Amino acid sequence: MSFRNPYDDVEIPDVSVYDFLFGSIADGDLDRTALIDSRNGATTTYRQLIGSIDAAAGALAARGIGVGDVVAVLSPNIPAFATVFHGILRAGATATTLNALFTANEIRKQLVDAKAKMLVTISMMAPQALEAAREVGIADENIIILDGEGQAASGHPNAADLLGAGLPAPEVEFDPATHIAVLPYSSGTTGNPKGVMLSHRNLVANVAQIEPINGMVSDDVVLAVLPFFHIYGMTVLLNAALKARASLVVMPRFDMVEFLESVQTHKITYAFIAPPVAVALAKHPIVDKFDLSSIHTMVSGAAPLDEELGNAVAKRLGLTMLQGFGMSELSPVSHLIPFDGGEKTRGVRAPLASVGWAVPNTENRIVDPGTGADVEIPAEGVSEPGELWVKGPNVMVGYLNNDAATAETIVEGGWLRTGDMATVDATGCVTIVDRLKELIKYKGYQVPPAELEALLLTNPKIADVAVVGAHDEDGEEVPKAFVVVAEGAELTADEVMEFTAERVAPYKKVRQVEFIDAVPKSASGKILRKDLRK
Known part of the structure; x- marks a missing residue:
């Protein structure tokens, strides 16, 4: 049987993301600090943020971006991300966000799948971004390099070009229930990444x-x-x-x-x-x-x-x-x-x-x-x-x-x-x-990797760990631990296996151990078990 949430339902307005976040902002909140750059302490107020979002939306509209278009964003967390991201949505377009660690080939695959018409990035990521964008046919004037620094940025619009004209945000119409606002891609920890359509x-x-x-x-x-x-x-x-x-x-x-x-x-x-x-x-x-x-x-x-x-x-x-x-x-x-x-x-x-x-x-x-x-x-x-x-x-x-x-x-x-x-x-x-899909099947028993990982992390000699299913000499799937040893500690594979054997049911015991320098993880902190299985 199903069970409902225990809270009172909340009202969900039938509006765009921009209107929901900023449409009813109180005058007293406009001069509150919205963003602080951790690198230099620079601040952006809500008034400034909304103004820059509107200007970005106007600039995108002037460049032919609107409802039905996809704009890709390749950037780490910087204050300008908020401006560009919400500017895209304000213009009625769809934002597809790329992992800041992506290679040119990974960028290219997402640009193709999402059918991106424009790419916004920063100079630090320009080499791989330009390589991918040019391969898929995105014109130079549609590759925006926000900070506009370095030789790679030459000939491309930057943030000043995007915001400096101060163009008004366009009037756009769409159904918030069906219009796709963002197109993030699933992490691919259990398969090929897929574009997730979120309205x-x-x-x-x-x-x-x-x-x-x-x-x-x-x-x-x-x-x-x-x-x-x-x-x-x-x-x-x-x-x-x-x-x-x-x-x-x-x-x-x-x-x-x-x-x-x-x-x-x-x-x-x-x-x-x-x-x-x-x-x-x-x-x-x-x-x-x-x-x-x-x-x-x-x-x-x-x-x-x-x-x-x-x-x-x-x-x-x-x-x-x-x-x-x-x-x-x-x-x-x-x-x-x-x-x-x-x-x-x-x-x-x-x-x-x-x-x-x-x-x-x-x-x-x-x-x-x-x-x-x-x-x-x-x-x-x-x-x-x-x-x-x-x-x-x-x-x-x-x-x-x-x-x-x-x-x-x-x-x-x-x-x-x-x-x-x-x-x-x-x-x-x-x-x-x-x-x-990550449960380990040992002799018909289900072994949750997260349970073993949590247990192993209680060992002060272990700095980090990941557990996956591996195969023994008989082809049986068994729990295997990839262990990062704590600084200054000494630890053997036998000690790791004994540690779990003393604390879990026999079928859950770690039966293989490999020591590694770091556990591979996605940007959101998920263990990339598929990388370890390779």
Whole structure:
């Protein structure tokens, strides 16, 4: 049986993303700080941001960009990203965001698939961007290099060219429910990347859904280190924080010292992270050299956060640690522990190992992948695991030019199959067990890699770890651990295997170990298991 979210439904206005975020901004908020550049401290007010978005939309319209066109953005987190991204949407076009680490070939593939008409980037990424854009036939005047620096930028429009004319934003008309606002690409951790079609209504809905439970207010100073090109950073930072009229401290990339310096210098109050950052915050000795007392809330997402690890960070930094769940296809947030942990909003505290309750306006099912039957919701305790299905206004329109994949993911009744195994308790609180496709099958038993990873991270000699299924001499799939040894520690494969053997059921034991320098991860913090399997 399905179960609904436990909150009151929220109103989802039938408007564009721009109108939702900025259309009703109060006069008193216009001169609040919207963006702070972590590199030099430069600030942008909401008044300046809205003005630059309007100017960008006007410039794009003058260049023939409008409804039905796709503009690609290849950039790290910089203040100009917000201007360009929302300028594209304001002009009625669709933004497809590219991973800032992409090679020319990867850029080319996305430009072709998305049918991008224009590419916006920065000089640091110009070589690979130009190579890809020219291969697919994008004209030089449609390759905008924002900072306009270096020889590669010669002959291309820059930010001054885009904004300097001060052209008014165009009047555009489209249906927010069906018009595609953004086209991010799924990470490809379990297959080829696919364009995820998200409408204006999808993005508006998701900000509206998380607004009453994330606890973010206008006085918050939010650290934006998660990439804006990924749907996690795009929604919970670039959109949700701006809707709350908070201030975003924009970091181009994660660097531990710069992260800590930004928190101390700008008095960060609210931070969104992925589990690898939590590992560093819990274990790295340099953390004690900085004053991080301003942070009151930290939210982990993009991959499962172990409860012991999360509690270690919360205790060390004296903050409230929360966890959420989502995916690109859900715009992305479908579950979140509320800002008070659930004590006031739900009357019960959510375990940090969980991802909390479903966000407003959504329904869930837990489905046995073997039988297709719904897993029974217990009157007390926790259910058996099954695949998590979600239905709501944040469910994507579909995959671009891929009806077969869309039909496999969004099934009858509008239910989206997440591909994640989860359990639910009597209150409706959901816990993610592991990826359905990443479960290791050992002699018929299912072994969740995330469980073993969480256990191994409790070993002080292990700095980081990833577990995947590998094959032994008999062809049997077994758990294999890729281990990063902590600085100054000595560790053998036998010690790693003994550590797990003493703490888990026999079928879950790690049976192979390989030591590596770093665990490969996507920009959002997901372990790239397919790279390790190679």
